[in-house]
């Protein structure tokens with residue numbers, strides 16, 4: 127499948143990048159590592175007149191620990207750099223673990239954290255060639271007006287399938303978003319719409335420039351568990367991130383705070399509401415971990431957007447959450 131024709135723009139600074147984004151808004155797309163955008167353009171899912179190649183914007187790369195204990199990550203930082211960062215592994219291990227599960231080493235060398243956060247939602251009826259989609263009469267997400275997954279509905283249920291966002295949600299990460307009018311900062315939790323088609327709250331003239339990990343989320347132990355058909359390459363079909371801090375005084379061995387994030391079972395990655403309340407102040411045992419698994423399974427709504435059945439994917443969210451809570455408690459015990 128060939129790429130459609132486009133004009134390539136190569137800015138060197140954030141200012142140079144946001145200017146054409148404003149000028150050609152709606153007819154320009156941002157390219158970071160290109161590992162998702164280029165295959166999608168080959169499938170004619172996007173045919174912009176301009177492609178804005180960010181790779182020359184050096185200021186958008188790098189992992190920068192701050193004096194207050196927080197960390198800033200440039201949106202262009204590769205997943206490989208995140209996976210290999212000693213600082214992140216020490217203070218935000220759930221993020222390095224999640225990054226290390228994305229695709230394969232080659233794709234992690236190219237793929238960026240910004241691209242992973244901004245990843246388009248996926249569906250078996252959408253991530254196909256133009257000929258294939260045309261043969262099926264298209265669908266709501268592009269060029270059509272019906273949903274093959276939930277016929278009769280008016281909503282697209284394409285699933286968010288990035289691995290790092292559930293980890294970043296557990297860490298209360300924030301994003302810096304830039305446009306020609308300046309910058310704004312948003313909590314990652316408020317970045318996604320929950321809709322399969324317009325899945326993120328980013329205007330066509332805006333760019334994600336930085337990711338902030340707060341000092342208050344540092345030193346939580348964390349684990350990430352992912353369901354996929356093959357042990358490498360595949361997108362998650364269900365994913366669970368868990369972070370946990372144990373009491374340092376008082377009830378030793380009890381959970382002081384914990385958060386659970388899930389991915390690949392809804393149109394947005396989600397924090398599991400009530401997880402902290404359920405786990406805080408208690409010692410983790412099998413029954414408590416099982417209750418956490420049940421809570422996570424309740425908020426996922428997998429449909430037939432992906433390989434493997436919705437029932438199996440929901441069940442694996444329950445099982446992985448239970449295992450991840452037990453593993454995080456075990457890790458926390460040894461730190």
Ligand SMILES: Cc1cc2nc3c(=O)[nH]c(=O)nc-3n(C[C@H](O)[C@H](O)[C@H](O)COP(=O)(O)OP(=O)(O)OC[C@H]3O[C@@H](n4cnc5c(N)ncnc54)[C@H](O)[C@@H]3O)c2cc1C
Nearest residue numbers: 158159160161162163229237238240241244288289334361
């Ligand atoms: C075979 C294969 C397997 C894969 N497996 C996985 C997997 O297991 N887990 C997973 O999470 N992903 C997977 N991916 C998807 C992809 O490789 C990663 O999500 C990667 O992190 C995307 O980053 P990128 O820099 O390449 O994004 P790009 O392809 O450059 O961009 C992705 C999207 O984000 C937008 N974008 C990128 N950067 C910015 C920015 N700074 N501001 C605003 N918008 C931006 C682009 O316009 C585009 O819409 C897979 C891809 C392939 C081809």
Ligand code: SF4
Nearest residue numbers: 249265273282283284
């Ligand atoms: S969920 Fe429905 S509308 Fe969305 S991409 Fe799939 S088939 Fe299309």
